[in-house]
Amino acid sequence: xxxxxxxxxxxxxxxxxxxxxxxxxxxxxxxxxxxxxxxxxxxxxxxxxxxxxxxxxxxxxxxxxxxxxxxxxxxxxxxxxxxxxxxxxxxxxxxxxxxxxxxxxxxxxxxxxxxxxxxxxxxxxxxxxxxxxxxxxxxxxxxxxxxxxxxxxxxxxxxxxxxxxxxxxxxxxxxxxxxxxxxxxxxxxxxxxxxxxxxxxxxxxxxxxxxxxxxxxxxxxxxxxxxxxxxxxxxxxxxxxxxxxxxxxxxxxxxxxxxxxxxxxxxxxxxxxxxxxxxxxxxxxxxxxxxxxxxxxxxxxxxxxxxxxxxxxxxxxxxxxxxxxxxxxxxxxxxxxxxxxxxxxxxxxxxxxxxxxxxxxxxxxxxxxxxxxxxxxxxxxxxxxxxxxxxxxxxxxxxxxxxxxxxxxxxxxxxxxxxxxxxxxxxxxxxxxxxxxxxxxxxxxxxxxxxxxxxxxxxxxxxxxxxxxxxxxxxxxxxxxxxxxxxxxxxxxxxxxxxxxxxxxxxxxxxxxxxxxxxxxxxxxxxxxxxxxxxxxxxxxxxxxxxxxxxxxxxxxxxxxxxxxxxxxxxxxx
Ligand code: B12
Ligand code: SF4
Numbered sequence: 001x002x003x004x005x006x007x008x009x010x011x012x013x014x015x016x017x018x019x020x021x022x023x024x025x026x027x028x029x030x031x032x033x034x035x036x037x038x039x040x041x042x043x044x045x046x047x048x049x050x051x052x053x054x055x056x057x058x059x060x061x062x063x064x065x066x067x068x069x070x071x072x073x074x075x076x077x078x079x080x081x082x083x084x085x086x087x088x089x090x091x092x093x094x095x096x097x098x099x100x101x102x103x104x105x106x107x108x109x110x111x112x113x114x115x116x117x118x119x120x121x122x123x124x125x126x127x128x129x130x131x132x133x134x135x136x137x138x139x140x141x142x143x144x145x146x147x148x149x150x151x152x153x154x155x156x157x158x159x160x161x162x163x164x165x166x167x168x169x170x171x172x173x174x175x176x177x178x179x180x181x182x183x184x185x186x187x188x189x190x191x192x193x194x195x196x197x198x199x200x201x202x203x204x205x206x207x208x209x210x211x212x213x214x215x216x217x218x219x220x221x222x223x224x225x226x227x228x229x230x231x232x233x234x235x236x237x238x239x240x241x242x243x244x245x246x247x248x249x250x251x252x253x254x255x256x257x258x259x260x261x262x263x264x265x266x267x268x269x270x271x272x273x274x275x276x277x278x279x280x281x282x283x284x285x286x287x288x289x290x291x292x293x294x295x296x297x298x299x300x301x302x303x304x305x306x307x308x309x310x311x312x313x314x315x316x317x318x319x320x321x322x323x324x325x326x327x328x329x330x331x332x333x334x335x336x337x338x339x340x341x342x343x344x345x346x347x348x349x350x351x352x353x354x355x356x357x358x359x360x361x362x363x364x365x366x367x368x369x370x371x372x373x374x375x376x377x378x379x380x381x382x383x384x385x386x387x388x389x390x391x392x393x394x395x396x397x398x399x400x401x402x403x404x405x406x407x408x409x410x411x412x413x414x415x416x417x418x419x420x421x422x423x424x425x426x427x428x429x430x431x432x433x434x435x436x437x438x439x440x441x442x443x444x445x446x447x448x449x450x451x452x453x454x455x456x457x458x459x460x461x462x463x464x465x466x467x468x469x470x471x472x473x474x475x476x477x478x479x480x481x482x483x484x485x486x487x488x489x490x491x492x493x494x495x496x497x498x499x500x501x502x503x504x505x506x507x508x509x510x511x512x513x514x515x516x517x518x519x520x521x522x523x524x525x526x527x528x529x530x531x532x533x534x535x536x537x538x539x540x541x542x543x544x545x546x547x548x549x550x551x552x553x554x555x556x557x558x559x560x561x562x563x564x565x566x567x568x569x570x571x572x573x574x
Contacts, residue, residue, distance in 0.1 A: 030182030034060050035092035035142070036069045037083060037135065039128045040100045043074040045475030047483060049217035051224040051279060052148055052172065053098045058212045059173035065180040068092075069214055072131070074480050075487060080134040087138035095135055095144045096176060099128060099151035099158065107408040107441050108452040109471035118429040118447055121410060121439035122472035125161050132162050145179065145191075147172040152203060153239035154413040157437040159194035167192050170204035170243075171229060200414055205229050205248040210258035218524035219271055220479060220517040222310065223262050224279035227255045227294050232286035233314070235338070236348045236380060237409040237417040237442075240281045247281075249290045256297040263307050270523055273330075273546065276309040282336065283311035288322045295325045304329045312336055315360050316352040323367040335360070335373040339386065340393030347381030349416065357393065365398060372402035374468065378443035378451050379409055380420050387445075391458055394465060404468040407455065408441040408448030417442055470508055478502050482518040486525040495530050499537045512541040523559075528566060532559035 036057055038050040050071050057067045070086050072079035087095070102125050109120035136144065146167040151158045155167045168175040168190045178188045185191060190204035207229065217223070230247030231240035259276060266274040283291050298304050308330040315335055326333060339345055342353050364371050375394070377387060394403055411421045411428070413436045421428055421442050429447050431438040441448055452467065459465045478501045481493045493501075502514035509517075515538045522530035535556035543549055 030065075030180060032065050032180070033090060033092045034065050034067045034094045034096060034176070034180050035087060035090050035135075035139070036060075036067060036096040036098060037086075037131070038069070038071040038073070038100070039097045039131050039146075039148075040071075041073045041079075041124050041127045042101055042104060042472055043071060044477045044480045045472055046221060046470055047074050047217070047480050048221050049214065049224060050098060050100075051211070051226075052100060053096070054214055055208060055211045055226075056096060056098075056147070056172045056176045057214075058210075059177040059208045060180050061212075063177040063181045071216065074483055075216070077484065080130060083131055084134050084138040087135050087142070092139055092142045094180060095139060095142045096172075097128070097132060097135075097144060097146045097148075097151075097162075097164065099146055099148035102128075102150040102154070102158065102437075103410070103439055104470075104472040105410050106469050106471040107406055107410060107443075107448045108467065109469075109474055111449065111453050111456060113449065118449060119408070119439060119441045120471060120473065121430065121441065123439050124472065125158065125437070129162050132164060145176070147176075149239075152200070153242060154199070154435075154437055155192050155202075156194070156196070156199040157413055157435050159192070161437060165194045167194075168204070169200060169202040171206045171208075172204070173208035174206045175204065200242045203230075203243050203246065205246060207248065207250045207254070209250065209254045210261055213262060213265065216483075218483075218521045219266055219275055220520045222275035222277040223266070224277045225255065225258050225262065226250060226279045227283070228280045228290060231281040233282075233351055234349050234416065236420070237376070237412070237415060239412050239415065241349075241416055242412075242414045247286065252290070252293045252297055255294055256301060256303075259298060259303060259307070260301060263303055267306060271520075272306075274307045276307055278309060278311035280311060282314040284317060284322070285314050288317050288319060292322060292325060295329045295331070298329050299325075308332070310334060314351065316356045318360050318363060320363060320367065323363050323369050327367050327369050332370045332372075333364070335371060337373045338376045339379065339382075339390050341386035341389040344379060344381040344386045348379050354389075354393065358396075361397060361401070364401070370400075372404065373397075375403065375405040376409055377405060377407045377455060378446075378448060380417070380424075380442070380444070382444050384445060387455075391455075394459065394462065397464070399462075399464045401464060403462075403465040405455065405459075405465070406468040407451040408443030411436045411440045411442050413437060475508075476501060476506055478506060478514055479517055479521065482521040483525075486522050486527045486530060495533060499534060503537065503541065510542070510544075512538060512544050515541060516544055516547070526566075528559040528562035532556055532563055535559060 036053045038053055053069050057069050060067050068090050072082045076082035104122045107119050144164050146164045152169045155169045159167050169192055170190050175188050175190045190202050192198050192202050228249045230243050232245050232247050234241040263274045310332040313333045313335050340354050340357055345353055411417050418436050427442050427444050428440055430440040481498050485495050502518055503511040506514045519531055519534035522534055535552055539552055
């Protein structure tokens, strides 16, 4: 069957619900008050918009319910207290727990660690369980439903771990709208019940939109926009592999409307160039046609001069026409490569080979497309020889392409890697959890930390190459601290202290980038006093290329003036 025949357009038909047995008690009286909680402790480290919940809220509000969206780990130093308080005062009938991630997926954060700590993955479900309990105590009569990308990868395991009875697997817009409209729960698409056989098989591909955004989120880590859902591939380690190659496209006009609204709203709040993240598993799979339509649409609507965008890409397909369009529309491509050794690519079920990688690198260079790429060493089939081949590829790359790599692959439940892991227990490190819910890592030919040390020795002379990612245990909380001070909510740190941290301690970004992100948060929330101090602090650094020092000096004065005006207004109001 051709790949095309898997693609549906726009809204998918509802699959039958996996919930059997007695419908939930709240069917008789539809839940009118819905509390959506972003159950995501990682917001402390890398705050992103609770986009899944924003989409769900849009659909649930359109169905007539009253909705509150809470991001406790971002806005509060006391997330459990804040969640309890919100649940007590809002008195929800239905609580939606948005579980975007179940762990941070960072296998090796430290090159040296005690032998009894072979991996560094932080497992977040224990913290999420405490949040669930706090909400349950504060709103004992509310029904609780879980959902989200992390949850949907292993729904039954999560329900069991969290002690939650119901969850929605995959897209939650339609399901939550139906739950809040009094539709019998056993007719709700994608709804699964704890203890039943159905899990990932219930995955929903439905689309809603355009999404109404929550004004809490500043553009510091870009605004996500989904253009398609699911994936046409089944790479060995990936949670998307569990969908069995199912995927669907969003309607192009709806996607464009969402981008247009997002850009317009951000420009009204003073953002010059609005960063968008196309939040698809891979933007160019199963083919380029949908992505080309989206990019052409951006250009036709005159949006590209006000925005930049980024997305994850498979190395194929990538035509010259597409490359040109990416550059013209201010795109940045993050390419999921994993390995450059053909033998390993085959074992990992990757749909491309080394020759495609070489052709792509040439094409990106010819068209001046900005790019980075990601590698995973230690997958099934990895040997000293395949490692040498991938290192050879990395060394052949132009220095302008940033490369991030990880060692060892987190084994997620139900993936092809989970089946391999059961046959090769000698390659596993981490917990002894046979379900693979708690972190277990597969790595060969050496355990992940040893592999990381060896690669570090071989790659440390390349300035464009680094180990992947932000880990929960060691990631800085600078940006979420900035949010809390800007919102004046439980902020324990002073603004000056935050700017100093931004300038000195962030190993992931340049000082000026982190300070600029804090400035954006302050501006977004109309805190011109904080923005003015941040602009002054930024002037002491090498400012990012998109800003000039003269502009920044002017902006600093302007923010100072606006802050004075705010103070004067406050005095007059007294
Ligand atoms: C884009 C992306 C990023 C971008 C985000 C940019 C931005 N500004 O948003 C960046 C690069 C910053 C990023 C960072 C991280 N990411 Co990321 N990311 C993604 C990606 C590709 C898309 C996310 C997205 O927005 N999807 C679109 C939205 C609409 O989908 P959704 O959130 O799933 O919501 C839908 C459903 O889940 C459901 N739903 C959601 N909530 C709820 C709640 C209820 C009650 C119900 C019923 C339904 C429901 O309905 C929603 C609408 O359809 C996903 C993979 C994926 N396909 O989702 C990975 C993914 C979420 N990321 C992942 C990881 C690991 C991370 C990081 C931890 C990496 C790191 N160490 O830094 C951080 C975490 C950041 C954070 N604070 O959470 C993993 C999580 C898996 C896991 N281990 O649990 C994923 C699933 C990728 C993967 N397959 O491994 N990420
Ligand atoms: S192509 Fe990307 S999203 Fe799809 S299965 Fe492979 S790694 Fe996962």
